[in-house]
Amino acid sequence: MLATDTPENDMPGLPYDASAHFDELIQPNGRPRPAAEVLWRHLSELGPAALAERQDAADREIRAIGITFTVYDGGVGVDRPWPFDIVPRIIAKTEWRAIEAGLVQRLVALNLFIDDCYHDQRAMSAGIVPSDLVTGSPNFRPECMGVNPPGGIWAHICGSDLVRDAQGNVLVLEDNLRVPSGVSYLLENRMVTKRVFPELFRHCSIEPVDPYIGRLANMLASVSPGTGDPTIVVLTPGIYNSAYFEHAFLAQQLGVELVEGSDLIVLDDDCVYARTIEGLARVDVIYRRVDDLYLDPDIFLPDSALGVPGLMRAWQAGRVALVNAPGAGLADDKKIYSYVPDLIRFFLEEEPLLDSIPTLRCSDPDSRAHVLANLPSLVVKPANESGGSGITVGSQASEGELAEVARRITEDPDRWVAQPIIDLSTAPTLCDGNVAPRHIDLRPFTLLGPEGAYVTRGGLTRVARREGSLVVNSSQGGGSKDTWIVDLEAEEAPQWPKPIPASVSTATS
DSSP: OBTTOOTTSOOOOOSOBOOSSOBSSBOTTSOBOGGGHHHHHHHHHHHHHHHHHHHHHHHHHHHHHTOEEEEEETTEEEEEEOOEEEEEEEEEHHHHHHHHHHHHHHHHHHHHHHHHHTTTOHHHHTTSSOHHHHHTSTTOOGGGTTOOOGGGOSOOEEEEEEEEOTTOOEEEEEEEOSSOOOHHHHHHHHHHHHHHOHHHHHHSOBOOSTHHHHHHHHHHHHTOSSSSSOOEEEEOOOTTSTTHHHHHHHHHHHTOEEEOGGGEEEOTTSOEEEEETTEEEEEOEEEEOSOGGGTOTTTSOTTOSSSOTTHHHHHHTTSSEEESOTTGGGGGOHHHHTTHHHHHHHHHOSOOSSEEOOOEETTSHHHHHHHHHOGGGEEEEETTOOTTTTOEEGGGSOHHHHHHHHHHHHHOGGGEEEEEOOOOOEEEEEETTEEEEEEEEEEOEEEEETTEEEEOSSOEEEEOOSTTOOOOOGGGTOEEEEEEEEOOSOOOOOOOSSOOSTTOOOOOO
């Protein structure tokens, strides 16, 4: 039904068909969902022409500020303006509270699992996770065995990818624990949206996203090995990295130095120092945006010019904190992902609050046979890639592409997993002057430190700009939206299901 078809009331509407998929703003009967009523009425009163003008204004703002992302064409990086759609995605605060609890539960369990893998390996001994899946993972770091980061926390920052299925259920698509990116765009999206729709922010109770920076600063300081005010730096691979905009943005917002590997040195006292015009300055905490294998040429790739010789030695000695810790990417593996519900039950003795998507590991002969026989109805993913790289959506692939995927799975089954195709929810998106449904996902960010946890009030909503496409990554042609957590009524602070073990409390106010 079109959103304009509302005979039972006089709610205005834009021409919009929400009948094909679960839509975030519009119900199947054409009525806006309760949290979206004010927004939809306002958009309808503006009309397509005025919306297009505001979209143009947002695009000019993005270019003027210099919000960019990098795509690679023939190996050459090209900066492009950040793709942004002005129609926000809305989630009711009551629903978001439940999602928050599930994200905290998941990250706590993953941290307990990572710590266990580098210490007692109880989960492997109990048969919860096969030992060869852990020790054979390309993200397992033997150099981390026996290391005790502050609070036993390895993954301090997680960018979880969430989707909603055809029934409206929220599912965790994957966990990003190595160097999760995108939070700068979440924050910039809000800034631009406030300028596009200032009137709505004056009259709607929209949860703020800007507290994230303060929470991030507090978390980074809480893991410092020293006393007093810690010196914190953001470590970047450099200007040619696709996420360099975010590295510079976060350093500026945190009020800390943005450094490259050549700016740091480890001395014989196993401490890390930054080279400054005033001499060497001790560094306590490194928010690193460099992958494990490039961190320390003495330990990992000897020809890496991005890292710092001796950095792992300093971290192992407890003289510097690394966020996220080396080895945390072990839980980033999409094969490990399939065991997360069992890990929650094992470590927390709780049922998962958020569901995962059933995942077939092609290393298993029976699963591999099923995948090869049902490729058109599955999404095939490499187990250790990110950014949408290597993903094949069976229903949208040609026969030749499916044949190539089958060949790759047969030749190297350990590298692949498969999941059922999820009918992703849609949200109204401005396309060629009209508002039309486009598939979306959501990446909220969870912080976890010795002093507690914090979840962004919303996240980075990514949108597939092509009609029918399920691929939302910006590197694959996707765009983004602001995400509004709307408080429809006053409510009490959330009550978490159970106290978090290992001295990790929750602090989300």
